[in-house]
Amino acid sequence: MGRPDKAARSAIARRRSDAIDLRLAGVDWLTIARKLAADPTANSDGIAYPQGYGIEWYRKNQDPPTDEALIHAACRDVRTALADRRAELSDDVDELRALEADRLDRLFFVAYKEAVRDQDLAAIDRTLRSMERRARLLGFDMPVRTELSGPDGGPVQIENVTADELDALIALSDPDAG
Numbered sequence: 001m002g003r004p005d006k007a008a009r010s011a012i013a014r015r016r017s018d019a020i021d022l023r024l025a026g027v028d029w030l031t032i033a034r035k036l037a038a039d040p041t042a043n044s045d046g047i048a049y050p051q052g053y054g055i056e057w058y059r060k061n062q063d064p065p066t067d068e069a070l071i072h073a074a075c076r077d078v079r080t081a082l083a084d085r086r087a088e089l090s091d092d093v094d095e096l097r098a099l100e101a102d103r104l105d106r107l108f109f110v111a112y113k114e115a116v117r118d119q120d121l122a123a124i125d126r127t128l129r130s131m132e133r134r135a136r137l138l139g140f141d142m143p144v145r146t147e148l149s150g151p152d153g154g155p156v157q158i159e160n161v162t163a164d165e166l167d168a169l170i171a172l173s174d175p176d177a178g
Contacts, residue, residue, distance in 0.1 A: 004051075011051035016081035023078055033070030036077075042070065097137060104134045 004012065015036050022032045034044040038052030042064035052058075053073040054065040065073070108130040115123035135141050150156045161169070 008051055015049065015051055016077045016084075019074055019077045020081050029071045029074050030067055033067070033074040036074065037064060037070060039064035100137055101134060104130055104137065108134070 019032055019036060022035065023029075027035075031044065033053055034042060036049050036052050037043040038049055038055040038058040040046050040048050042054065043049055043052065048058065053070050057064060064070075108127060111123050111126040111130060114120055115127045148156055
C-alpha cells in the first residue's frame with residue numbers, strides 16, 4: 001500500500017480529529033471505532049465512513065475487521081493525532097520562543113547603548129534584567145540543586161512524632177502557621 005493521495009490524507013486527518021472529539025466527549029473505544037468504520041455493516045451509523053477503519057478490507061469486499069482490530073485502530077488514531085498536535089504545539093512554542101528572544105535582543109540593545117553611553121544605573125539594571133530574562137527563556141541558567149540533609153550534612157532522621165510535636169515543629173519553622 002503506497003502513500004495516500006492528498007484527498008485520502010485529508011480524510012484520514014478528519015477521521016483522527018473525529019476520533020479525538022469523540023474520545024474527549026467520553027465515548028468508549030468500541031463506539032468510536034464502529035462510528036468511524038469504513039464498512040457500513042460495522043459502522044454504527046450504517047454508512048461507509050470515508051477512509052474509515054478497515055477501508056482496505058471494505059474495498060476488497062472482505063469481512064469487516066473484528067471489534068478488537070477496530071478498537072486498536074481507533075486507539076492508534078488518537079495516539080497519532082495527539083502526537084501530531086504535540087509536535088505542532090512544540091513547533092509553535094519554538095517559534096514563539098525565537099520571537100520573544102528577538103524582542104528581548106532589541107530591548108537589550110536599546111538599554112545597553114544607554115547604559116554604556118550614559119553610564120546610567122537604571123539602564124544598567126534594565127540591561128541586566130533583559131539578560132536574565134533571555135537566559136531563563138532560552139534555558140541558559142544552570143538548574144538549582146536542592147538537597148535536604150540532617151545535622152552536619154548527614155542523613156535526615158525520620159522519627160515517629162505526635163500531632164502536637166509536629167504542630168510545634170511547624171510553628172517553629174513558620175511563625176505564620178499558628
